[in-house]
Amino acid sequence: HAADAHRTDLMTITRFVLNEQSKHPESRGDFTILLNHIVLGCKFVCSAVNKAGLAKLIGLAGETNVQGEEQKKLDVLSNEVFVKALVSSGRTSILVSEEDEEAIFVEPSKRGKYCVVFDPLDGSSNIDCGVSIGTIFGIYVVKDGIEPALHDVLQPGKNMVAAGYCMYGSSCTFVLSTGTGVHGFTLDPSLGEFILTHPDIQIPKKGKIYSVNEGNAKNWDGPTAKYVEKCKYPTDGSSPKSLRYIGSMVADVHRTLLYGGIFLYPADKKSPNGKLRVLYEVFPMSFLMEQAGGQSFTGKERALDLVPNKIHERSPIFLGSYDDVEEIKTLYAAEG
Numbered sequence: 001h002a003a004d005a006h007r008t009d010l011m012t013i014t015r016f017v018l019n020e021q022s023k024h025p026e027s028r029g030d031f032t033i034l035l036n037h038i039v040l041g042c043k044f045v046c047s048a049v050n051k052a053g054l055a056k057l058i059g060l061a062g063e064t065n066v067q068g069e070e071q072k073k074l075d076v077l078s079n080e081v082f083v084k085a086l087v088s089s090g091r092t093s094i095l096v097s098e099e100d101e102e103a104i105f106v107e108p109s110k111r112g113k114y115c116v117v118f119d120p121l122d123g124s125s126n127i128d129c130g131v132s133i134g135t136i137f138g139i140y141v142v143k144d145g146i147e148p149a150l151h152d153v154l155q156p157g158k159n160m161v162a163a164g165y166c167m168y169g170s171s172c173t174f175v176l177s178t179g180t181g182v183h184g185f186t187l188d189p190s191l192g193e194f195i196l197t198h199p200d201i202q203i204p205k206k207g208k209i210y211s212v213n214e215g216n217a218k219n220w221d222g223p224t225a226k227y228v229e230k231c232k233y234p235t236d237g238s239s240p241k242s243l244r245y246i247g248s249m250v251a252d253v254h255r256t257l258l259y260g261g262i263f264l265y266p267a268d269k270k271s272p273n274g275k276l277r278v279l280y281e282v283f284p285m286s287f288l289m290e291q292a293g294g295q296s297f298t299g300k301e302r303a304l305d306l307v308p309n310k311i312h313e314r315s316p317i318f319l320g321s322y323d324d325v326e327e328i329k330t331l332y333a334a335e336g
């Protein structure tokens with residue numbers, strides 16, 4: 001019975017990745033171990049996010065503990081958990097976190113071949129009102145036999161070996177690509193395991209939704225303004241698109257992956273490089289979009305071709321369904 005198989009043959013994320021890695025004869029399980037530590041971080045954050053409202057109710061938040069320290073903010077707490085989990089995996093050399101000004105170089109005795117760039121808890125403006133937030137990460141490999149250095153993480157996004165995110169929403173969803181498609185897993189809280197629920201996610205070729213902070217419209221450049229105008233007042237006889245904007249990149253991108261459409265955080269006069277960070281926001285999401293059959297564009301080039309100069313660099317971003325991103329590319333090309 002197929003239905004029985006569903007209930008008894010559980011494809012956990014670990015099993016899935018072990019299967020994938022067994023196709024590479026050189027693989028020694030290092031990636032699986034690394035991923036397990038990322039997953040552990042995500043489970044911790046998921047549980048902390050779910051308890052956050054409750055902590056307020058029972059008076060934990062804002063209180064000081066015995067050492068007189070203030071209760072740690074959720075994003076700071078999440079960062080600490082990820083950094084410690086990643087270092088203790090023994091599989092990393094460099095970590096770049098949105099929460100830390102400087103890159104973290106792992107001490108030699110704990111080093112491994114991977115570099116992880118991540119935003120431990122993205123969507124900070126949504127934390128206190130219970131709206132979906134998420135963790136975003138990308139993974140590079142250090143050059144063999146050479147002392148790890150900053151250039152190992154200042155690589156174009158196309159050099160990533162894996163990328164993904166975890167969304168803390170109505171359920172906890174982990175979306176991953178290791179370069180062979182995009183796969184989604186949902187946390188079964190009773191098992192504490194992520195189970196494959198969305199194998200081989202393909203983004204629709206064209207979508208009916210656009211997603212942008214329109215409050216910035218007065219400062220947009222010509223092509224962005226023209227594009228959004230066309231979403232609302234199409235000139236080719238098609239129906240106008242719907243607007244959906246959560247203000248959490250993970251949630252906005254997750255919806256875009258599943259339903260299709262376009263998500264944009266463009267440049268504007270006040271922020272000529274947009275808002276989102278290249279290494280741990282733009283690259284991982286662009287990697288996933290391309291792996292799902294969509295596109296990602298900076299306004300100038302394919303996002304994954306961009307070579308970052310600084311670890312916290314920003315870039316404008318337009319990503320989503322192939323045809324929708326193609327349209328914005330045409331508008332920027334016409335601009336010259």
Ligand code: AHM
Nearest residue numbers: 122123124125213247248249250275
């Ligand atoms: P954060 O790192 O401070 O949370 O900011 C990143 C978030 C993204 O999740 C989201 O796409 C964007 O900021 C929303 O920005 P805005 O509030 O300007 O629309």
Ligand code: MG
Nearest residue numbers: 098119122123
């Ligand atoms: Mg962020």
